Amino acid sequence: MLNPISTAFEKAKKEKRPALLTYTVAGDSSKKQSLDILKSISKNVDILEVGVPHNTPVADGSQIQTSAYRAIKKGIKINDIFRIIKDFKKYDKSKPVILMGYYNMIYQYGENNFLNKCKISGVNGLIVVDLPWPENKNFARKCKKKTIYFIQLLSPTTTRMRLKKIIQDSHPMNYFISMLSTTGGKLKVSPKKILQNYNKIKKINPKKNTVIGFGITEKTISKLKSADGLVVGSAICKEITRSLRSRQNAVINVSKLVEKLKNKIK
Amino acid sequence: MKLKKGIPVIDQGNKLGFWGGKFGGNFVPETLKKPIEDLEILFNKLKKDKKFISERDKYFKNWIGTPTRFIKLENLTKHVGGAQIWSKVVSDANGGAHKIYNATVHCLLAKRSGKKIICGDTGAGYAGKMLSMAAKKFGLKCKIFMGAKDIKRQQPNVKAMKKNGAEVIPVYSGSQTLVDAVSECMRFWVANCDTTAMCVGSTVGPAVFVRICGWSTSQISRELKVQLINEFGSIPKKLKLYNCVGGGSSSFGFWNEFMDLDKKQCEFIGVEAGGPAKSKKHAAPLTYGSKIGILHGAAQYVNQNSDGQIEETESISAGLDYPGISPLHCFLKDVGRARYTAASDEEALKAYKLVTKYEKLRPSLEPSHAFSVAIRESKKLSKDTIVIVNSCGDAYKDKGILEKKFGKKYVKPN
Numbered sequence: 001m002l003n004p005i006s007t008a009f010e011k012a013k014k015e016k017r018p019a020l021l022t023y024t025v026a027g028d029s030s031k032k033q034s035l036d037i038l039k040s041i042s043k044n045v046d047i048l049e050v051g052v053p054h055n056t057p058v059a060d061g062s063q064i065q066t067s068a069y070r071a072i073k074k075g076i077k078i079n080d081i082f083r084i085i086k087d088f089k090k091y092d093k094s095k096p097v098i099l100m101g102y103y104n105m106i107y108q109y110g111e112n113n114f115l116n117k118c119k120i121s122g123v124n125g126l127i128v129v130d131l132p133w134p135e136n137k138n139f140a141r142k143c144k145k146k147t148i149y150f151i152q153l154l155s156p157t158t159t160r161m162r163l164k165k166i167i168q169d170s171h172p173m174n175y176f177i178s179m180l181s182t183t184g185g186k187l188k189v190s191p192k193k194i195l196q197n198y199n200k201i202k203k204i205n206p207k208k209n210t211v212i213g214f215g216i217t218e219k220t221i222s223k224l225k226s227a228d229g230l231v232v233g234s235a236i237c238k239e240i241t242r243s244l245r246s247r248q249n250a251v252i253n254v255s256k257l258v259e260k261l262k263n264k265i266k
Numbered sequence: 267m268k269l270k271k272g273i274p275v276i277d278q279g280n281k282l283g284f285w286g287g288k289f290g291g292n293f294v295p296e297t298l299k300k301p302i303e304d305l306e307i308l309f310n311k312l313k314k315d316k317k318f319i320s321e322r323d324k325y326f327k328n329w330i331g332t333p334t335r336f337i338k339l340e341n342l343t344k345h346v347g348g349a350q351i352w353s354k355v356v357s358d359a360n361g362g363a364h365k366i367y368n369a370t371v372h373c374l375l376a377k378r379s380g381k382k383i384i385c386g387d388t389g390a391g392y393a394g395k396m397l398s399m400a401a402k403k404f405g406l407k408c409k410i411f412m413g414a415k416d417i418k419r420q421q422p423n424v425k426a427m428k429k430n431g432a433e434v435i436p437v438y439s440g441s442q443t444l445v446d447a448v449s450e451c452m453r454f455w456v457a458n459c460d461t462t463a464m465c466v467g468s469t470v471g472p473a474v475f476v477r478i479c480g481w482s483t484s485q486i487s488r489e490l491k492v493q494l495i496n497e498f499g500s501i502p503k504k505l506k507l508y509n510c511v512g513g514g515s516s517s518f519g520f521w522n523e524f525m526d527l528d529k530k531q532c533e534f535i536g537v538e539a540g541g542p543a544k545s546k547k548h549a550a551p552l553t554y555g556s557k558i559g560i561l562h563g564a565a566q567y568v569n570q571n572s573d574g575q576i577e578e579t580e581s582i583s584a585g586l587d588y589p590g591i592s593p594l595h596c597f598l599k600d601v602g603r604a605r606y607t608a609a610s611d612e613e614a615l616k617a618y619k620l621v622t623k624y625e626k627l628r629p630s631l632e633p634s635h636a637f638s639v640a641i642r643e644s645k646k647l648s649k650d651t652i653v654i655v656n657s658c659g660d661a662y663k664d665k666g667i668l669e670k671k672f673g674k675k676y677v678k679p680n
């Protein structure tokens with residue numbers, strides 16, 4: 001069976017646009033609200049990334065940190081996250097879901113247990129921020145056996161030799177980090193330069209879908225349209241924070257924001 | 267898992283940087299892979315380079331001031347009435363603590379790699395203070411990340427950093443202590459690794475930082491070995507080396523040269539921070555059996571909940587207030603080379619009071635933890651046992667805390 005992640009890219013390509021990927025933190029600002037957000041944005045999103053909140057996130061900027069701390073404070077546990085995914089999949093079975101987090105959470109759960117739980121809940125892909133190649137080889141192999149994509153991260157600092165090796169080992173989807181930054185940083189490199197780097201990576205193996213993430217907002221998204229997919233995370237987390245502060249409905253506001261994002265890349 | 271003889275412990279990790287096959291490693295975002303690899307290549311080359319070593323030794327000698335004193339604590343020994351209690355007064359070093367060795371080496375490496383800025387984390391403020399001193403000495407711009415709670419409780423060191431021209435960046439996330447400062451510093455490096463060098467303040471973090479720090483602080487035991495031979499004619503037959511352990515940089519450096527001796531001849535005792543006696547929180551992952559987890563790029567024993575969230579610690583000593591512990595110490599514990607125990611806040615304070623009452627020595631709250639256990643155990647040891655405590659920091663930085671506890675008379679200025 002084809003992983004729904006690949007189907008989602010095919011669909012976007014047919015519509016001559018990049019796939020839209022969103023990142024929200026599970027349990028932000030509550031278990032129920034994070035599920036409601038997933039349901040409400042689902043129609044405009046091709047792939048949903050769901051963050052597993054961790055309290056020592058070494059690659060996340062302040063927006064995602066705020067969301068993660070909020071979720072942890074409310075007492076979110078890994079098993080709650082699997083339940084959220086399962087409930088979401090009852091609502092929209094075909095929408096691919098990727099879990100994104102830090103390795104310690106998987107390590108404590110046990111790699112095999114974690115993957116079994118992913119499979120049962122309907123998780124289609126994993127991004128593990130602090131498990132780079134080649135350290136991730138073994139775990140990536142385990143993912144493959146479960147038809148779960150292990151998504152490799154590629155960065156502007158990744159050497160050409162390394163890019164080749166990583167891409168050779170990679171599953172059908174990769175993630176290019178736009179610039180030297182934690183998540184949610186201001187785009188300090190021009191979209192043109194980002195696409196130049198991106199195209200170099202695509203040339204190594206054009207068949208692999210490669211998305212761009214980090215620093216993408218409503219303002220910048222349309223300039224990166226030629227990529228296979230674009231990830232927006234911090235901008236959404238920021239919108240949740242803003243909604244909570246102004247006592248507005250975060251579900252409605254995030255839903256509106258995602259609709260705007262979608263319109264920009266159509 | 268085995269400790270090999272004749273090979274420095276810092277070089278006993280495998281290809282992926284794991285000691286004993288499971289401690290350490292490089293659990294880092296992809297962006298940091300290249301800068302870490304560059305640093306590894308540079309360090310591996312320079313640590314064999316005679317010119318670099320003589321440059322290091324020149325700064326250690328003329329600027330840091332080596333060797334630091336090795337003294338007998340006659341009055342304390344008499345009072346305790348057991349083993350001979352000695353101290354290696356590492357707080358003699360320029361700046362007042364062992365952190366100066368690692369800071370100096372990192373600045374030398376940064377210079378060689380052409381970086382203009384250096385960033386670092388700090389808990390007690392010593393790592394930050396020393397990095398700010400070294401950065402100033404070597405003409406580098408310096409950024410120090412420090413938990414907001416630590417900024418409040420370690421003001422003398424904060425003032426020193428600012429005086430040296432460093433930018434002190436308060437970290438408000440999480441528990442606002444060392445663990446969050448290290449996270450924030452790593453995040454800063456992720457975003458600026460093209461222009462900036464990072465100095466991790468202890469033997470923690472990705473493997474190369476563990477190795478650089480251990481290599482740097484080993485100066486302590488190199489000196490001590492010579493001093494022991496000068497004093498006793500040879501390495502004593504019954505030797506016990508007590509050191510506090512937070513991240514583990516001073517203790518590793520204090521022990522390294524004696525690693526190959528049988529532990530019956532030379533025992534290593536690491537003292538972790540047990541926290542307030544009444545609190546369940548502590549900073550003693552080795553003593554209280556914490557599970558292996560990943561923190562700041564390395565696998566180690568670390569205080570965490572069942573989900574893998576890192577737990578908040580509590581200790582009167584900011585320098586030991588860290589939920590994890592160096593992979594080197596995890597390794598030394600599991601191979602049985604070192605023994606680890608803990609002292610509570612109250613025990614450390616009591617030891618501080620006792621040491622300062624009997625001796626002209628003013629150990630900071632961190633080594634006071636080690637003194638507490640050394641004094642307790644010395645009572646039961648024979649008179650020919652040589653107990654040495656690494657007094658790795660000076661208490662001036664703890665002025666505020668100590669004055670609150672004991673009144674003004676306990677902290678005299680230098």
